[in-house]
Amino acid sequence: MSYAGAASAASTSVVDGGEAHEDSLLEAAHAINAKRLTSERYTELLLERTHKLASLNSFITVDEDKALAAARAADKARLSGETKALPGLPIGVKDSYLTKDLPTSFGTAVARGFTPAADAKIVTSVKDAGCIVLGKNNLVEMSYGLTGLNGHYGQAKNPYNVLHITGGSSCGGAASVAARLVPAALGGDTVGSIRVPAALCGVVGFKPTPGRWSGSGVAPISNALDTTGPIARRVSDCELLDSIATGGAPSAQRLPKGLKGTRLAVARQYYLDGADPEVEKIFNETIYRLKDAGASVVEVDLGTDFGPMVEEANWALFFHDTQPDVTAFLRDQNVPITFEEIYEGLEPHIKARWQRFVLATGAGYTGEAAYRDALARRRPEVRRRFDTEVFSRADAIVFPTTLCAAPTIAEQWEYTVAGRTVNDVFLSRNTYPASFAGLPGISIPMGLTRSGLPIGLELDASSGSDRALLTLARRVEQIIGFVRPPSLSA
DSSP: EEEOOOOOOOOOOSSSTTTTTGOOHHHHHHHHHHSSSSSHHHHHHHHHHHHHHHGGOEEEEEEEHHHHHHHHHHOOOOOOOOOOTTTOOOOEHHHHHHHBTTTTTTSSSTTTTTOSSSSOHHHHHHTTTEEEEEEEEOOOOOOOOSSSSOOOOOOOOTTTTTBBBSSSHHHHHHHHHHTTSOOOOEEEEEESSSSSHHHTTSSSEEOTTTSSSOOOOOOOOOOOOOOOEEEESSHHHHHHHHHHHHTOOOOOOOSSSSOOTOOOEEEEHHHHOOOOOOHHHHHHHHHHHHHHHHHHEEEOHHHTTHHHHHHHHHHHHHHHHHHHHHHHHHHHHTOOOHOOOOOHHHHHHHOOOOOOOITTSSSOOOOOOHHIIIIIIIIHHHHHHIIIITTTTSEEEESSSSOOOOOOOTTHHHHHHEEEEEEEGGGTTTTTTHHTTTTEHHHHEEETHHHHHEEEOOOOOOOOOOHHHHHHHHHHHHHHOOOOOOOOOO
């Protein structure tokens, strides 16, 4: 991890932050607005913790001088009467987002020295709401992976057990939120890159309906699948960030107790197929708890051909779009490197995948006919099945976000789940149907395995029903509670 600046982390504030790093985004905002804490002191505490836990590799760049200067400016503005939703609150930003005057590497070595002239649109939105960018989170190079390995900036490590992966590609964001280095982070999700690491690190990850959050100024994989979104420790924090990103008002709705009137769907044939027995057991126990709280649960069947159809068509879009979409982004955003330079500098594992699937000369490249079939025939069919089989009967479909807990770093490319050898792509097995169909989805912590690793519960809802999904997720969170934080020495 590289740091710019050498500002002292010693407190200069009369307010002692104590355990402020445990606060959620909303709690920290309330503490600052109530004058129990200053932005400067809160930022100092988080920077100190970030230093001590630098071995997690959750950040690529942290500029202490800029963060502290912004915190002081926020405190001064607040004392003069300025009101902000997030008054001087530091957050992490995935290093695929352009950030003005702060390096943006996209996780690559070739863009290491690139400093954009302007912020990505979402970064502008959260800054306008009062946020400070504490630093740029580590990510899988070009967001092209699910484990958290970055060959240039280091393997992101799971705060619950540093011998295990974080998930990816928004690995640093999930790790930094779980480790209490920041209360929230901005990530990106194409096939599960917010939800997978959120689940494996015991935090909340929200994938909005595509187009709800701006992707302007964020390096793409596939514009047909990509969306930006938040990672936080509470659903209410994701709800607040969603309102900021979309220009809406945060929900003031009081939650009813229990889940009476809530309808949930379960599709075991697909979403539990191949699950680790412990994950399935915790999921079944969670469903019982939701039923006891008043939810009605209906079993649905998406068809025996659902899995193969979604898998083939989803990856057709993913791989086919990468070269043209990345090339256009680099050109349109005046990034002074080319697609070819990025390709040549990729770490070997990702480069091999690009050579096989992304380049038009690759053996696994998706031709135009298969690409058009995925868009014109298969995607509408998948959406139809969700609408007719699930959303005509339920408010959301629920399932384990991942079918296993985080594998070890040593075994991240190949490991055994339920007696079957799988690879890293298996982690997205349950998340990519929502991506392909264009549904909003949210992963919330569901529990811990016997070995103390988190697993997530995902809820997907119909396209465009993001606010209703967030409200439902808050109600579910209220029933199942929160997992204990990781045991870290900092």
